[in-house]
Amino acid sequence: MDRRRALGLAAGVTVGAAALGGALLWKFGGPDDQETAAALIPDAPLGDERLEQRESTARGQAVDFYTAVPAGHGDGRGLPVCLVLHGASATAASFPGFGFGRFLTDAVRRGVPPFVLAGATGGRLRWEPSGADDPQRMAYQELPAWCAERGFDTTRVALWGWSMGGYGVLRLAQEQPGRFRAVAAFSPAVSQGDRVFSGAAGLAGTPVALWCGEQDDFYGDVKALGAAIRGARTSYAEGGHTRTYWNSVTPDAFAFLGRALAEPRA
Template structure:
């Protein structure tokens, strides 16, 4: 097994080299305002990068891809079960939180969770993650993560003999993006979100300084479009001490998803690591 060493700051990245590391998940989050006049409060800081990132193997790779939709290079992280051929595997796309990138999934225990899925007798699948921003939607900045997911990612997966995306997993901002993607892709077999960064009001959303105006936020906010989501293929996990717990409870009430678990935990890596095996099992039960 080859292990990737840490890169020095400012070091030029060889396009053929595999990258290794894990960025902080999430970023600051907001406590939903009680009224339209109350200023949203700032939530916890980003999670510190892990001290011991997962080593790259044949089943765990990172490459740079040029995204025309995002007008930049992005990381493409692919994680498959240990010892399994990736050829023909179905794919669950993983969307990261604000301030992170695709490499953050390298140290969350994704491969261990996939190994547990296979050990339980469920079909194996791969997890593919890419870099995103702006809550994974087009906010008019010449950067459209949703178009990247729809128009570019399937081709990148096909080049690696993987099947098109059939499931989504999103953390924090990635939960917002996964639910937004699901509205336009009714054929998804599973959508799992953890600590989904949802907003109960325009003042909450506006304070993020991402959406151009209220109309743009309303067009994308999952809480305002729960009727366009599939309850039977959706799972929602959130910690009781998470600043987004109130908003996620509203999603659960509106959608009545197949899995709705509000359990002890905060908006941090420890919570996401804890629920990951269950979330991957949820996907594995539906993705075949």
């Protein structure tokens, strides 16, 4: 049975971002600057933002299930979906504190076609199967099913992730060719010779956009990956492997995703 959690959203965005930022010491770029990261969260209202629990058969456990609808779009029925795959130091329960719902409303107010964010906790397995725990199958099978139950348009789905989740969205698009409208990856945790590189040709035909900070230890590998994926859009700027950098590029990513989700199929 689903269990809706009380989020305390009005205060939770700033407080949650500060608490999470203070707790996470990133390997790349030193401690995240939680005040700077929080300052980049738009001053935009929340729409219908929910954090529930669902039983995941693919993972063999209950998981947090997060959804966000932009303000002014009710419960999101009929809107396309962007699936969100988190990094190793986060879970879906982190998303309200990261301000995702506010970024989403802000994007729509700036003219981005509306869409829904949806994500679930995938553990620390790089979104790859490990024995009986298969977060990848949860992402491509169960997450869309849970979204369909809410009335979201699961015929139009895109992917967004950062760090380990950036690796995860690229792998998911490789494993499910032609299924996703677009893939946005922030600082994906890739290395030359891994499955993302070896399967780069499988991303041809799917719009892929990569962002990475130039002070991120993954920067060299991400640049190499961007060159290996035919037609990939790439954006590199000053920044580390931090929430501050990711927040700075989220508006650009949401514009990319919203446009891709709004386009009719060829």
